Amino acid sequence: MTLKVEHDLHKRRLDKNVGLGVLLAAFVAIVLGLTVVKVQTLDDPREMERFDHVARPALEEAARDQSQEGAE
């Protein structure tokens, strides 16, 4: 049996497929929005540089200074 290009099955599942597509797009928008908001509301912009998996001596020094101040 040959599968018709526009089978009845496709028509009936259209709303499910469109719905799922919209939900996935909304999920991407939410993650993007959360990322933007979280970064914008950081107290110290340097905080976001700490997680980029690149050695940053300046940041490490600053962190060491902070922990020493905390210890004192």
Place this chain on the structure above:
Amino acid sequence: MTDVTQQTMQPGEARMGDYYALMKPRVMQLVVFTALVGLLAAPVAVHPFIAFVGILCIAVGAGASGALNMWWDADIDALMTRTQSRPVPAGRVQPGEALGIGLALSGFSVILLALATNLLAAGLLAFTIFFYAVVYSMWLKRTTPQNIVIGGAAGAFPPMVGWAVATGGIAPESLLMFALIFMWTPPHFWALALFVKSDYGNAKVPMLTETHGRRATRNHILGYTIALVPVALAIAFTEVGGPVYLAAALLLNGWFLSGALAIWRRDDAASEADSHATEKRVFKASLYYLFGHFGALLIEALLRNHGLGGW
């Protein structure tokens, strides 16, 4: 080789609306509203987008517990007129699908809430889902007539979660909002049980009307409504309350109490004679009661933002 025509013959294929119905959208409305009030009444400002995501997670979490409830209760839902057209008993959604959607959305909502807000809010949401799906649906509902009383806690958590989203903590105000819904749930559901009595009996759900009789149910409605009044009024004298809330609470409690008294005074003969008109009226009033209290808290919160409201 699979023949496509076989798939097209499957009865009751689910549409997007069936998956939405699985999440109990009417219950979700109440959850979203009370959680939003809990969030806005809190004394800590939240970024609007974080607040939106927080409320969305609470709504999805509530929907997930609704799907798990429908998966577990499909057998008894099929026996009750009110519930037999739900997607699982009607055969439009397979039980395994409902379970999968419930579990996936539970995990999704709790993890996203933890990432977007804080661990306490996410923990409370996880506990709420567990309480509704496991403690209420799987354990209490079919074993004790106190199912509604204890299970009501699941519906009472959302304003606490909303408060935790904003503050990261628990406070007397959020506990009182919890107590308000917790104490309101029994008279609300028992009023419903008085006019859909035969349904719960058919499904062998030990609703108070079946186990202790309708007279005892009327007594319980009055008792719980009297106990509800001080809880509702106490909120007026906290930081989230104020004169607007107090005025609304006095009116709504007077209204609800008079309805509970009317139910208590009636017997079954009078109730049957007018097709349970009073019970239906009080059930409807109970919905306005809860929306009224949380609406008043919302007004107080908005007034406070403009330097008004409060004491």
